[in-house]
Amino acid sequence: MKRWWLLVCLALPALAQASAPAxxxxxxxxxxxxxxxxxxxxxxxxxxxxxxxxxxxxxxxxxxxxxxxxxxxxxxxxxxxxxxxxxxxxxxxxxxxxxxxxANALVLVAPRGTAGPLALEPAALEAALGPRGRLAVAETGNVPAGRYARQALVSHGLWAGLAHRLAEADSVRTALAFVARGEAPLGIVYATDAQVEPRVVVVARFPAGSHAPVRxxxxxxxxxxxxxxxxxxxxxxxxxxxxxxxxxxxxxx
Structure with missing residues (x-):
């Protein structure tokens, strides 16, 4: 009798665990x-x-x-x-x-090996883009990374000269992919995006005050x-x- 009761007691926890809803x-x-x-x-x-x-x-x-x-x-x-x-x-x-x-920060990236540090001023960016290159960004009307990018470009007096040269994407990761694959010579992404993509290099960082805080x-x-x-x-x-x-x-x- 005692042996039977001991077996029941040992089995109860396993039975309870098996019957508990996932x-x-x-x-x-x-x-x-x-x-x-x-x-x-x-x-x-x-x-x-x-x-x-x-x-x-x-x-x-x-x-x-x-x-x-x-x-x-x-x-x-x-x-x-x-x-x-x-x-x-x-x-x-x-x-x-x-x-x-x-929280995060906003950076300018280029395909690794194609550009060194860049000044955030019109002549430097125009030269890096070349005659036909486009600046990869998330969609500037609705996607957060694109909104931050637009604010940063406006703050640096770059928006008017670059607005017609944007390659807008559905998300910041798609914009990052454009640059990583060499389809765009420059892109604006989050600092953490640049960190996870070895095919790009950060060539400039946008000051925190140039756009709304990234939260x-x-x-x-x-x-x-x-x-x-x-x-x-x-x-x-x-x-x-x-x-x-x-x-x-x-x-x-």
Missing amino acids: REDLRVFAAASLQEVMDEAGRLWQVRSGQRVRISYAGSAALARQIERGAPADVFVSADQAWMDYLEARDQVDPASRFDLA YPAARVQASASGRSAGFLGYLQGREMRGCLEAHGFQIP
């Missing part, structure tokens, strides 16, 4: 420039919690509009405040859950149950995540 996957919509660091955060969180994180990357404008149209997402991480404000004004994200995850706000999508994302959002604000962000070249706001 945690629902967490669906995250994140700006394309966050891919490497968010992939790492998702892996680390899954190890800690057992909850799988599924991340979709694109330009913040495209992601915000998908959320507005009802796309299934639990967490949104934007590359600027404007698109998070857009969703908050439409009651699509929970303002109480909102916080700034990271990445994160928040829970209002249609998602708070219990599904609360743990992950808390993790994103913790010490381990701060170390991960810094290792990938991001700044802590």
Whole structure:
């Protein structure tokens, strides 16, 4: 009798674990420039919690509009405040859950081996572009990296001369690819993008005051149950995540 009871007691924890419902996957919509660091955060969180994180990357404008149209997402991480404000004004994200995850800087890049340091002035950029070259940027009307790029060019008196020579892309990573493949002699991207692409080199850095601060706000999508994302959002604000962000070249706001 005692032996039978001992076997039952030993089996109970395994039975309880087997019968416990699996945690629902967490669906995250994140700006394309966050891919490497968010992939790492998702892996680390899954190890800690057992909850799988599924991340979709694109330009913040495209992601915000998908959320507005009802796309299934639990967490949104934007590359600027404007698109998070857009969703908050439409009651699509929970303002109480909102916080700034990271900060970044804006740089000018060229294909590796084709250019050295450049002055941010018209003659230098015109010479580097050549007679037919285009400046690769994210779409300047809606995509955050493109908006920052336009502000920086205006600030340096470069916009009027270069506006007709832009190669605009759907995201900053697409603009980066144009330069990495040699399809554009210059491009404006985030400092962290340049860090992950060995085929480009930074030839100039835009001063922080030349454009709005690059911030990445994160928040829970209002249609998602708070219990599904609360743990992950808390993790994103913790010490381990701060170390991960810094290792990938991001700044802590």
